[in-house]
Amino acid sequence: MRDPWTRLFDGEGDLEHTRPGRGTVAAVLEPSHVKGNPHPDRGASSGVMPDLSPVSAQWQGLFNLYAAIGIAVGIVVIGWLVLNAFRYRSKPDRSEPEDAPQPGRVPAERGTVRAPAVLTVIIAGILFALSLGTIQTVDFIEQPPDLQNALVIQVHGFQWGWRFIYPDGTECIGDLRIPQGRVVVLDVTGDDVFHNLGLPDFRIKADAIPGKFNRIWIQASEVGTYSVFCYELCGVGHSGMTGRLVVMDPGAFSACG
Numbered sequence: 001m002r003d004p005w006t007r008l009f010d011g012e013g014d015l016e017h018t019r020p021g022r023g024t025v026a027a028v029l030e031p032s033h034v035k036g037n038p039h040p041d042r043g044a045s046s047g048v049m050p051d052l053s054p055v056s057a058q059w060q061g062l063f064n065l066y067a068a069i070g071i072a073v074g075i076v077v078i079g080w081l082v083l084n085a086f087r088y089r090s091k092p093d094r095s096e097p098e099d100a101p102q103p104g105r106v107p108a109e110r111g112t113v114r115a116p117a118v119l120t121v122i123i124a125g126i127l128f129a130l131s132l133g134t135i136q137t138v139d140f141i142e143q144p145p146d147l148q149n150a151l152v153i154q155v156h157g158f159q160w161g162w163r164f165i166y167p168d169g170t171e172c173i174g175d176l177r178i179p180q181g182r183v184v185v186l187d188v189t190g191d192d193v194f195h196n197l198g199l200p201d202f203r204i205k206a207d208a209i210p211g212k213f214n215r216i217w218i219q220a221s222e223v224g225t226y227s228v229f230c231y232e233l234c235g236v237g238h239s240g241m242t243g244r245l246v247v248m249d250p251g252a253f254s255a256c257g
Helices: 004-009 031-035 054-087 114-142
Strands: 015-019 023-027 151-158 161-165 171-173 175-179 184-190 195-199 204-208 214-218 224-230 242-248
Touching: 054 114, 054 204, 054 214, 114 214, 151 175, 151 195, 151 204, 161 175, 171 175, 184 195, 184 204, 204 214
Parallel strands: 023 171, 151 184, 175 242
Antiparallel strands: 015 023, 151 161, 161 171, 184 214, 195 204, 195 224, 224 242
């Protein structure tokens, strides 16, 4: 008889058992989780990315900052190139300028230090704005609010699945259930090789490294079922290392169902 993990990831249905002294272990991965996105109505494939958590809203704000500055710089740079290409295009009746580079002659200096100085100040301002926004976002993610009342869940990545351990010792395999509106802290680690826990709908992920815990948090605003993926190549079963994040009404919340 094959071991339960082999049966589970070969898609032979749900698996549920109990480990003595460790709480209930419920494996809820179905074959559809292995074949692809288990929730095609939600997630990145839908093209709709609402702000489902304060973390995702913070990331979206940072993305908008980078996008706005990138677009503005691109317009200025490309516009300047096109303008000068048109302005200084070759014409039959146009002679070479006196300071044009010539073989064997050092070109004369041209321009002033004003333009480089202004450009340096502008670049420094852009880098400062991006650095400040990035630092604020990282600090926001690494400092969960209301930690005393938060639900702290350990997340263990293994080949090839996710184990979620609740404060009361309950373990769920592949199925992360959380209450709507409550701060949920995820302490992420790996049991064997490097993994990466990714919650694309919430725009957040964390490395799952053996011997180390990385902390992230979310506060889901909408009830629903969302996708969990591994974003680190971790072996032949990497593509099937998926799961579910189920956001439940607080009154109906239970760890593994």
